[in-house]
Amino acid sequence: MIGFCEFKPMVETQTERKIKILRTDNGLEFVNKRLDEFLRKYGIVHQRSVEYLHEQNGVAERIFRTLFD
Secondary structure, three states: OOOHHHHHHHHHHHHOOOOOEEEEOOOOOOOOHHHHHHHHHOOOEEEEOOOOOHHHHHHHHHHHHHHHO
């Protein structure tokens, strides 16, 4: 699976737009120091959904699944 660090330049090249916000659930693949430093370096806001709130987590999961399918 492609990581966000590889995904960002690919999407920005194809769309000619910058990623401004990354919205994720609180999954361990998105909550780590390396990703936080990467997002800060490029000025990307990281919005995390509230834990155990299925309404928010479902939105993030559907968007993520749509992007990678």
